[in-house]
Amino acid sequence: MNLSQLEVLDAIVRTGSLTEASYDVGLTQSAVSYSLSRLETELGVKLLERGRQGVSLTRIGEEVLQHARIVLKQMEIIRQRTAQERGLAVGKLRFGCVPSPPRTTAGLAARP
């Protein structure tokens, strides 16, 4: 069980299909399928039902996803906080300048 597998699971559920999920995570459908089936094998449970209209979580799948999302959230926090530590802003936050007192942004630009 690794993180990318949890990311894939999350993406599949959010998008409702492996194909859409593959765009979301930047992999091929093949890789998404592989990743999911590997996760299911490792955990020994079926996480989602491949139905007529997209996919739907099994009961245990729902539970796994719940914990998986906490994991992903915490990983994101780690990335964000360490990025701040390095003096870089990352993630979905974009950077812009508005008229403001020098102290607000000057420190950032000064770092190499």
Added chain:
Amino acid sequence: MNLSQLEVLDAIVRTGSLTEASYDVGLTQSAVSYSLSRLETELGVKLLERGRQGVSLTRIGEEVLQHARIVLKQMEIIRQRTAQERGLAVGKLRFGCVPSPPRTTAGLAARP
């Protein structure tokens, strides 16, 4: 950043040295050292100070560890819950047999 790296970090801090941590996680010292330095490189921050008496967390390392432990806890929950779903007890629980009605353990032995 992957899970085993977080496990290694946690083990190092719990045991106080890379050597002890290597026993804890079941890797060589070399692998533990590699894993830690890779994590630090990927995050771009120094997580712990290699001091005279063992290691000590940096400020940001402390923060990372806090989130890492939440992650590890959630992963453990996922393993436990899916194991229950499969009908198996895992983790530190050992297995033993005592005089009991056939239904209690017979089903387990029957599985290939």
Added chain:
DNA sequence: GTATTTTACGATCACCGTAAGAATC
């Protein structure tokens, strides 16, 4: 000296992409 960590070097295995196959509509 001992004990611990880091570095160097190979080997192995997990993961991915391409491509073909199966299933579903």
Added chain:
DNA sequence: GATTCTTACGGTGATCGTAAAATAC
């Protein structure tokens, strides 16, 4: 037919262990 998921196969890279070097005491 189109679309989606799965399976097969090969290549590449991360991660591990062995072993040597560096570091600290």
